[in-house]
Amino acid sequence: MLDAAIIEKLKAIVGPGNVLTSKVDLVTYSYDATADVPHQMPDVVVLPNSSEEVSQIICLARTSGTAIYPRGSGTNLSGGTIPLKKGIVLSFQRMNAIVEIDAANLTAVVQPGVVIQALNNAVAPFGLIYPPDPGTVTTASMGGSVAENSGGLRGLKYGVTKHYVMGMEVVLANGEKVRFGGKTVKNVTAYDFSNLFVGSEGTLGVVTEITVKLIPAPKYRRTMMGVFRTIEDAGNSVAGIIKAQVIPATLEIMDQMTIRTVEDFAKVGLPVDAKALLLIEVDGMSDEVVAREAEAVMGVVKENNGELKIASSDAERDQLWTARRNALPALASLNNTVVLEDATVPRSRITDMLVACENIGKKYDLTLGTFGHAGDGNLHPTILCDKYNKEEIARVHQAVDEIFEAALGFGGTLSGEHGIGIAKMKYLGNELGQSGLNLMRSVKEALDPDYLLNPGKMVPLKEV
Amino acid sequence: MSANKKHEATIYDDLQAVREELDKCMKCGNCMAVCPVYITDKVESGVTRAKIAVAQAVLDGELELDDPQVYSMLFNCLVCKSCMQNCPTKVNFDRIMLALRAALVRKNGLHWLKKMIFSTLRNPKLFDAGMKVGASLQGIAFRGVKAQKAIAPRSPFAMVGSAIGFDNNRLMPELAVTPLRERVPEVIRVAQPQAKVVFFTGDSLNYFYPDAGMDLVEVLVANNVEVHVPRDQSCCGVPVLVHGDVETVRELARRNIDAMERTGADYLITGCGSCGGAWKHDYTDVLSSDPVYAPKAAYWAERTYDVSTFLTKVISFKKPTGNVEATVTYHDSCHLKKTMKVFNEPREILKSIPGVEFKEMSQPDACCGSGGSYVLSHYETSSAIGRRKAEDINKTGAEVVSTGCPACMMQLLDNVNRFGNKQKTTHYISLLAESYRSEKETVDR
Numbered sequence: 001m002l003d004a005a006i007i008e009k010l011k012a013i014v015g016p017g018n019v020l021t022s023k024v025d026l027v028t029y030s031y032d033a034t035a036d037v038p039h040q041m042p043d044v045v046v047l048p049n050s051s052e053e054v055s056q057i058i059c060l061a062r063t064s065g066t067a068i069y070p071r072g073s074g075t076n077l078s079g080g081t082i083p084l085k086k087g088i089v090l091s092f093q094r095m096n097a098i099v100e101i102d103a104a105n106l107t108a109v110v111q112p113g114v115v116i117q118a119l120n121n122a123v124a125p126f127g128l129i130y131p132p133d134p135g136t137v138t139t140a141s142m143g144g145s146v147a148e149n150s151g152g153l154r155g156l157k158y159g160v161t162k163h164y165v166m167g168m169e170v171v172l173a174n175g176e177k178v179r180f181g182g183k184t185v186k187n188v189t190a191y192d193f194s195n196l197f198v199g200s201e202g203t204l205g206v207v208t209e210i211t212v213k214l215i216p217a218p219k220y221r222r223t224m225m226g227v228f229r230t231i232e233d234a235g236n237s238v239a240g241i242i243k244a245q246v247i248p249a250t251l252e253i254m255d256q257m258t259i260r261t262v263e264d265f266a267k268v269g270l271p272v273d274a275k276a277l278l279l280i281e282v283d284g285m286s287d288e289v290v291a292r293e294a295e296a297v298m299g300v301v302k303e304n305n306g307e308l309k310i311a312s313s314d315a316e317r318d319q320l321w322t323a324r325r326n327a328l329p330a331l332a333s334l335n336n337t338v339v340l341e342d343a344t345v346p347r348s349r350i351t352d353m354l355v356a357c358e359n360i361g362k363k364y365d366l367t368l369g370t371f372g373h374a375g376d377g378n379l380h381p382t383i384l385c386d387k388y389n390k391e392e393i394a395r396v397h398q399a400v401d402e403i404f405e406a407a408l409g410f411g412g413t414l415s416g417e418h419g420i421g422i423a424k425m426k427y428l429g430n431e432l433g434q435s436g437l438n439l440m441r442s443v444k445e446a447l448d449p450d451y452l453l454n455p456g457k458m459v460p461l462k463e464v
Numbered sequence: 465m466s467a468n469k470k471h472e473a474t475i476y477d478d479l480q481a482v483r484e485e486l487d488k489c490m491k492c493g494n495c496m497a498v499c500p501v502y503i504t505d506k507v508e509s510g511v512t513r514a515k516i517a518v519a520q521a522v523l524d525g526e527l528e529l530d531d532p533q534v535y536s537m538l539f540n541c542l543v544c545k546s547c548m549q550n551c552p553t554k555v556n557f558d559r560i561m562l563a564l565r566a567a568l569v570r571k572n573g574l575h576w577l578k579k580m581i582f583s584t585l586r587n588p589k590l591f592d593a594g595m596k597v598g599a600s601l602q603g604i605a606f607r608g609v610k611a612q613k614a615i616a617p618r619s620p621f622a623m624v625g626s627a628i629g630f631d632n633n634r635l636m637p638e639l640a641v642t643p644l645r646e647r648v649p650e651v652i653r654v655a656q657p658q659a660k661v662v663f664f665t666g667d668s669l670n671y672f673y674p675d676a677g678m679d680l681v682e683v684l685v686a687n688n689v690e691v692h693v694p695r696d697q698s699c700c701g702v703p704v705l706v707h708g709d710v711e712t713v714r715e716l717a718r719r720n721i722d723a724m725e726r727t728g729a730d731y732l733i734t735g736c737g738s739c740g741g742a743w744k745h746d747y748t749d750v751l752s753s754d755p756v757y758a759p760k761a762a763y764w765a766e767r768t769y770d771v772s773t774f775l776t777k778v779i780s781f782k783k784p785t786g787n788v789e790a791t792v793t794y795h796d797s798c799h800l801k802k803t804m805k806v807f808n809e810p811r812e813i814l815k816s817i818p819g820v821e822f823k824e825m826s827q828p829d830a831c832c833g834s835g836g837s838y839v840l841s842h843y844e845t846s847s848a849i850g851r852r853k854a855e856d857i858n859k860t861g862a863e864v865v866s867t868g869c870p871a872c873m874m875q876l877l878d879n880v881n882r883f884g885n886k887q888k889t890t891h892y893i894s895l896l897a898e899s900y901r902s903e904k905e906t907v908d909r
Contacts, residue, residue: 020507024533027521028514033492047507074508075493093506113506117497138497329552336487387487 002043002087006064010046010088013056018094020045029071029089030082033136035337036393037079037422042069042089049095051169051177051208058206058452059175061088067455070202072112072144075136077340078421080148080201084456090206092143098122099209105183106214107166112143112207119212128214131158134417135328143207149199151417156375157249157283158215160417162198169209170197173448182211196443201419202454204447221249221283222294223317226306227274231255233304234276235351238374240300241280242347246293250281251375252324255354257361258331258369258382259323265330268322271307276354278306278374279324327371328382334367335384339396343407344378344416356406357381363402364395378416404430420458428458474752475563476710482563483523488555489516495547495557500831501540504848509537512547512557519564529564530572538564540842542835542849543706544798549829559749565708574709582712588698592643595671599639614638614877635881637672637874644674648681648693651727657690658779662729664720664768666739667699668870676870676890679897680735680771686900687775687782692727700742702799703836710750717747721760731778732768735893737800737869738836743768744804770800770868771893772809786903787819788895793862794822795853795876796829797869810868810892817899823860830856832867834875850879858884866892 011019020026026041043066048054061068067087074081083089096113103126110119117138119130133152134140140150146168151160167181170193180193197205228234234253241248254262254277263270270277278301282293294310301308311317332338345353354370357379361368372379381403385396404414404427414424414431429437444451444459455461475481495512496502502511509518518537521527527534538561545558574582584591602615609616614635644665661684669677684691697720701713724732734740747761754761775781792814801807807829815822833839833849857865857880865876865887876889 020509022533023527024518024531024537025507025509027518027527028508031491031517033490035490045508073493073496075496091508093508096506115497136493139493329554332490332553333488336484338490 002066003064006060006066007044009060010044010057013060014046014048014053018047018049020047029074029091032074032076032079032081034077034079034082034421034423035339036387036396037082038084040083040086042083043086045089045091047091047094051171054090054171054206054208055175055177057088057090058171058173061452062173062175062450065450065452068206068452069454070143070147070206072141072147073115073136073139074144075140076144076148076421077342077418078148078415078423080419080421080454080457081144082422084422092141095208096141101126102183103128107183107211108214109209109211110142111209112141112146114142116140116142116145123214124217127217129217130164130212130214132161132164142210142212146198146207146210147200147202148419149417151373151376151378153250153252153373155373155378155417156251157247162195164213165194165198165210166213167211168194168197168207170205170207172205173450173452177208199419201421201458203444203458204453206453216285218249218283219285220287220290221281222290223279223281223311223320224294224297224301225309225320225323226278226280226301227271227309228276228278228304228306229274231276231351231354233306234278234374235354237278237301237304237306238350239348240304241297242375244296244300246282246296248280248293248297248375249283250279252279252372253277253350253354253374253379254279254324254327254371255358255369257358257367258327258371261334261369262323262326262330265333266322266326268319268326270323277323279320324371327369328380331369331382331384335386337385337387339383339385339400340418341381341400341403342372342378342416342418343381343403343412343414344376345407345410345412347375347377349410349412350374350377350379352410353377353379353406353412357403360399360402360406364399366392366395366399368399373416376416377412422457425458425460474749475559476566476750479529479563479567480523482519482560485556485560486516486520486523488553489513490553491517492552494550494552498546498550498830500542500544500546500833500849501845504845510540512555515541516555516557516560519560522564529568535568538568540845542798542831542833542838544831544835545802546798546829546831549802562705562708565706566710567708569708569710574707578707578709582704582707582709585699585704586712586715588696591699595639595643596641599641599671602639608638609635633882635878637877640671640674642674644670644677645693645695645697647674647678650693650695652681652685652691652693654685654688654690656688658688659731660690660692660729661731661733661774662692662694662724662727663733663735664697664700664724664739664743665693666734666736666870668874669735673870673873673891676873676894677735679891679894680733682897683771683775683893683900684733687779689779692729694723694727697723700739702738702742702746705742705746705750706836713746713750714754717742717751717761718757721747721757721764724764725760730767731774732764733771733774734768735771735868735891736871737770737797737804737806738871740768740770740806741799741803770804770806770809772813772868773806776809776812781813782900784817784896784899784903786899786901786906788817788899788902789819790864790895791821791823791860791862792864792866792895793825793857793860794828794892795825795832795857795865795867795872797867797872798829798831800868801829806868810866813896814866814892817895820895823862825856825860825862827856832872832875832879834871836871839875846875847879847882850875851883854879854883857887862887864888864890864895866890866895868892
């Protein structure tokens with residue numbers, strides 16, 4: 001329990017209405033969107049309004065050695081915001097102003113609590129977009145997605161969050177505010193701090209303002225779907241499309257288990273005997289180029305024995321997307337717990353990884369469906385299980401271990417976009433080795449020697 | 465609902481029966497994108513997934529249901545069902561919320577004030593008498609605002625009431641001195657009717673918007689429909705259900721079913737999303753274990769239509785030819801769209817009226833913030849939600865804002881007065897009635 005005097009000081013900093021201490025409020029900050037991780041209530045939730053307040057809160061926490069857990073909307077999938085060591089949840093929900101939209105420089109400056117979609121809505125009248133589009137784009141905060149380096153469906157062509165962060169303001173663990181980067185396209189001044197803090201999951205500093213890059217919204221697009229009798233045909237199509245020098249905005253894959261579940265759930269007319277399905281969207285600024293790219297994609301799909309469906313209107317596009325949009329909800333409807341992974345492999349190993357996931361599911365007798373971003377190798381093997389069945393949960397854990405082993409075996413990585421958090425911390429050594437773990441610890445301790453910021457995530461706490 | 469089938473007790477009788485429903489929630493947070501309370505308060509306890517987490521904590525014994533904080537959180541919800549439209553795993557959150565409130569009532573009983581109000585609802589004559597006394601006395605506490613056929617609090621009452629929004633600027637509809645059901649005969653017969661319907665008026669149309677109720681009857685009659693308006697019908701019970709008083713709802717439901725049955729009508733027509741939702745869903749739900757009334761509730765559930773659906777889908781309504789010169793926008797009442805799934809039909813009707821220029825507002829189905837008594841208990845949040853709605857209405861440039869639910873009409877009236885351009889608020893059916901009337905006048909002339 002925190003000293004009452006500290007609570008009073010917090011109230012003095014942010015105002016009493018922005019300090020939550022009732023048990024009900026603490027319960028509501030004890031979880032995030034991650035299944036199968038421990039939940040913990042903080043001692044207090046603080047909702048700051050400015051970077052100055054954040055700095056004062058961190059200084060106050062330092063004096064009592066209180067843990068600080070920065071939090072955006074709490075939609076992450078790696079246990080990144082759960083306050084394992086209690087202490088203070090620093091929630092940015094109310095620090096949500098769009099500070100500036102600079103259409104001439106194609107930049108925007110936002111506070112961390114801005115919801116990604118809100119930024120997109122605000123820049124739309126200028127004909128601009130902020131491309132990173134995680135599945136939670138309508139709810140996730142900019143601060144959270146920067147901390148997690150979120151990806152999304154457009155990653156293949158447009159990149160991920162780190163490609164759009166040009167500068168930021170960060171409050172460090174010692175309470176100092178620091179600003180770096182800015183509106184210039186080129187900037188090699190000092191270390192590349194933006195890329196250090198993007199994806200640091202709130203373990204190195206607290207991001208209080210972000211300058212991001214915007215791009216002109218693509219004007220034309222073509223959407224199609226390829227249905228395949230074998231996973232190999234689908235995998236070869238993915239490779240073939242890239243080889244034909246087409247970079248689609250979206251190149252999504254669903255396995256048979258997912259196809260059947262979606263069809264059962266949403267009745268969209270998917271062929272349930274198909275082994276895999278690709279949803280492909282090409283876009284660009286010129287109708288002619290987009291049409292040419294679509295032709296090339298169709299050629300590749302046909303060459304690989306795929307059956308094509310092409311959207312000729314917005315309504316038909318929407319229909320094709322319905323299948324993909326329903327992938328997670330449909331799978332989730334099968335049981336009470338959804339273990340959603342994001343193991344990622346080089347694009348050329350997609351087929352191998354899909355087969356491996358299917359076999360692991362069978363080996364451990366689990367309900368497992370895989371869908372994901374085939375174009376960038378980022379797959380979502382999804383296990384549906386019963387949280388009240390301990391024996392089954394044990395099998396889930398073994399299966400997850402093997403999924404990561406397989407991904408690393410194919411030259412891939414533990415996490416493409418969900419982050420490490422609590423959920424994947426124990427696997428870090430398998431990918432980075434001891435020297436990599438040492439480097440993680442050195443960086444953490446250089447910036448946060450007392451483990452005040454998001455302790456227990458990414459870098460294990462030191463044994464006392 | 466699956467929870468109902470597996471357990472003998474309904475979710476209104478045993479809180480444990482909602483656990484399966486709670487477990488469907490992944491905590492993904494998609495509800496945050498649409499929850500009007502969360503969007504306003506920007507704190508986790510406002511949003512659906514948080515309320516589910518708290519309910520789970522209650523079932524696990526970590527929190528007490530009657531903890532004042534739990535209580536206040538449970539009632540900080542409009543039961544607008546917006547979250548349910550955005551929920552990937554289709555959690556029936558409205559049932560969860562009502563089950564929790566019912567459990568609270570079982571545990572602690574009803575608050576004395578609610579008990580007093582709800583018991584008068586069980587006694588329609590007493591309630592009716594009370595509403596009439598209210599109508600005759602409203603001049604003491606409220607001043608009339610003639611242009612809007614509305615009332616606003618007079619100053620001493622306004623000072624006391626300003627905490628819950630009863631300040632000088634608060635506009636509410638006038639309480640009708642002669643309620644709707646006393647203005648129309650119990651049966652309006654037409655020669656060779658194409659259908660026989662019973663109009664379930666609900667209390668809001670009866671006492672607050674009898675003119676809209678009259679318009680509804682007029683439209684049905686103009687379409688050669690025989691209309692029954694039984695005097696012995698009562699409140700639909702939704703205002704009571706949302707406070708967890710399931711027993712009163714059951715009693716009202718049985719009485720209303722009896723009243724409808726006696727008319728021998730083929731269809732039941734409503735002009736209020738909440739009333740319609742009660743007939744289509746709530747009655748079958750609360751009466752599911754009643755051997756006599758469960759089949760009757762199911763019978764009427766299949767024959768209940770919002771008047772717009774009846775006009776466009778059941779019969780083919782007479783195309784209006786009378787001119788109504790107005791730019792009109794339409795607000796989707798939560799219970800009409802999200803419970804009854806009615807949203808195209810009122811637009812079809814509005815667009816069919818000559819002279820009406822229809823302008824869609826941004827997010828027409830965003831909650832207006834009324835939530836029945838929510839507007840009284842959480843005025844500040846309700847008003848912030850209403851303000852966003854008023855601003856969306858302003859952007860359309862429309863001079864008339866129409867909707868299909870009297871509770872929304874009240875909320876819109878207050879908020880376009882405060883934050884809007886004092887647009888006229890109306891039930892969409894009144895615009896159709898106006899068109900029919902103007903056509904008649906033209907012919908008469």
